[in-house]
Amino acid sequence: MSLADSKPGPGLDLGLGWLRRGRTRRHILPGLGLSLGITLFVLSLIVFLPTAAMVGDAATLGVGGLIRLLATSRVLGAFKVSLGCAALAALTSAVFGLLIAWVLVRTRFPFRRLADAMVDLPFALPTSVAGIALSTLYAPNGWLGSWLAPYGIRVSFTVIGVYVALTFVGLPFVVRSVQPVLQDLEAEQEEAAHMLGAGRLQIFSRVIFPAILPSLTAGFAMAFARGLGEYGSVIFISSNKPGVSEIVPLLIVNELEQFDFAGAAAIGTLMLVLSLVILCVIMLLQRLVRSSRHG
Amino acid sequence: MQMASAKCVGLRRQGGVVNVIMITVALLFMVLFLLLPLITVFAQAFAGGISGYVASIVDPNTLSAIWLTLIVAAVALVVNVVFGLAASWCLARFRFPGRLALLTVLDLPFSVSPVVAGLMLVLLYGRQGWLGPWLEAHNLKIIFALPGMMIATIFVTLPFIARELIPLMEEQGADEEEAAILLGASGWQMFWRITIPKLRWGLLYGVLLSNARAMGEFGAVSVVSGNILGLTDTMSLDVKALYDGYNIVGSFAVASLLASLALVTLIAKTVLERQFLGRSTKEEVSA
Numbered sequence: 001m002s003l004a005d006s007k008p009g010p011g012l013d014l015g016l017g018w019l020r021r022g023r024t025r026r027h028i029l030p031g032l033g034l035s036l037g038i039t040l041f042v043l044s045l046i047v048f049l050p051t052a053a054m055v056g057d058a059a060t061l062g063v064g065g066l067i068r069l070l071a072t073s074r075v076l077g078a079f080k081v082s083l084g085c086a087a088l089a090a091l092t093s094a095v096f097g098l099l100i101a102w103v104l105v106r107t108r109f110p111f112r113r114l115a116d117a118m119v120d121l122p123f124a125l126p127t128s129v130a131g132i133a134l135s136t137l138y139a140p141n142g143w144l145g146s147w148l149a150p151y152g153i154r155v156s157f158t159v160i161g162v163y164v165a166l167t168f169v170g171l172p173f174v175v176r177s178v179q180p181v182l183q184d185l186e187a188e189q190e191e192a193a194h195m196l197g198a199g200r201l202q203i204f205s206r207v208i209f210p211a212i213l214p215s216l217t218a219g220f221a222m223a224f225a226r227g228l229g230e231y232g233s234v235i236f237i238s239s240n241k242p243g244v245s246e247i248v249p250l251l252i253v254n255e256l257e258q259f260d261f262a263g264a265a266a267i268g269t270l271m272l273v274l275s276l277v278i279l280c281v282i283m284l285l286q287r288l289v290r291s292s293r294h295g
Numbered sequence: 296m297q298m299a300s301a302k303c304v305g306l307r308r309q310g311g312v313v314n315v316i317m318i319t320v321a322l323l324f325m326v327l328f329l330l331l332p333l334i335t336v337f338a339q340a341f342a343g344g345i346s347g348y349v350a351s352i353v354d355p356n357t358l359s360a361i362w363l364t365l366i367v368a369a370v371a372l373v374v375n376v377v378f379g380l381a382a383s384w385c386l387a388r389f390r391f392p393g394r395l396a397l398l399t400v401l402d403l404p405f406s407v408s409p410v411v412a413g414l415m416l417v418l419l420y421g422r423q424g425w426l427g428p429w430l431e432a433h434n435l436k437i438i439f440a441l442p443g444m445m446i447a448t449i450f451v452t453l454p455f456i457a458r459e460l461i462p463l464m465e466e467q468g469a470d471e472e473e474a475a476i477l478l479g480a481s482g483w484q485m486f487w488r489i490t491i492p493k494l495r496w497g498l499l500y501g502v503l504l505s506n507a508r509a510m511g512e513f514g515a516v517s518v519v520s521g522n523i524l525g526l527t528d529t530m531s532l533d534v535k536a537l538y539d540g541y542n543i544v545g546s547f548a549v550a551s552l553l554a555s556l557a558l559v560t561l562i563a564k565t566v567l568e569r570q571f572l573g574r575s576t577k578e579e580v581s582a
Contacts, residue, residue, distance in 0.1 A: 028473045030482035032389050038381035039397070042374065046450050047403060050415035053425045057418050096324045103321040107314050115322065117565045121329050123504075124557035124564075126511025128534045129550040133332035136339060136543075143331065168328055200313070229408025232513035232531075236538070249410035253518060256414060265418055268411045275406040282406075283399065 127232025379456025413518025
């Protein structure tokens, strides 16, 4: 999850530290030219040029055209569904992910290691497989759907299905973000709090929770980002009705199928900007997590 | 370590009932959200008995989807290994202006929607795309063909290996590599004799994760594939094609193969983490 782990911060990379350390290393180790060349070549063909093509195509609409397109009720509806469901699902993942991480780190029970390994299932299971499985499970005649049907709750083929699918894909992000921090927590503070007469709830809310909050927020942000872009698992369980349960990625696919390239590019660019913003938030949070873990 | 376990016992005694409730709720959630979907896949796949299952697998369309998946994954793997080694070498061993920007860009494929990834490729390599006229003039077809699916798969799996190797390389330090060079080894000698052996488990770990994603990728590949049954269907696309055609058993049969791959990946990942990367032991010591 973490990049540039042992680096003190961005300032040093570009400032004096770079000069001081780079100078000795650069002369000894070979291969900077070749490895940087390969990296930039592959990134250009696969990331840079395609991104430029999309942003360029979106730009052909002009500012007025962009605003007109994004203000249509279908586009607004899709963003409302995607943002709303991704936020709710990430919130659910945060609550239960924290609970699962806690239980895995702080308690012992049979099959704990199996449960630990199972957490990564949504990472490993292809999204289309997750999609048909969840859809079947929550269909009115499915194992879980038939339980909910008498109460008038329909999950598959409604917007609730979108929420369920996004919770599924988001869960591991929270668990894997919180778990190592929880593992690293020093016992002293909790023991001190205990000695000073704090109850369990107080210890959790005053000592533990503040310490894990950055990692929990980072996990939430990662689950949210993933949920916003998720496509495969959602399209099977959602009714995909425009304005009601149509998510943004599906809207992009629909635009593309109608050969509206500029429209698809515009919505895609907005999604890209959103991802970049969330990515920056995540990186800042992870830096906060690292500095508190090592400091 | 001792103190940690003592504390665990203490806390456990302190709130036995609370702990039992928390474990129950957590496990219930995991069963509902993780285990049941997995069981559903296998239950539905075998709904038509073993013969129905086998018949679905040996269907020519399914076999060609399996074959196509393997080809796409193999190509993605080669590119990912070369790229992963190159990117981690320059990003972990050198400091240069723009390094931080490159590190951020490296994360982009993980955070951008697979559909947006596919869209970007269509807009660049498609017939109406920027490179479309040039590709057509040279009789190259990328979108709605195999190369496009390979590129889409590479896009979504690109960061896996580098992200595994960069922290590992930084943690290991460059002393041995510097010594090799100072003692007169050539660059490639150093690479094959020192860098690769030191990285091998981390590399395998990255390969494992990127392969699981490569074989299962759906969104990005579906946008660039054109969905020509039997021609441009990977397994994960085949799952949708069969499902949409109301061949539920067939769809879940293919899905069960992918789910098995996911389970194997999870097991191998756990083993690698515990045995060779020393992750859980390190964490337990520091806890």
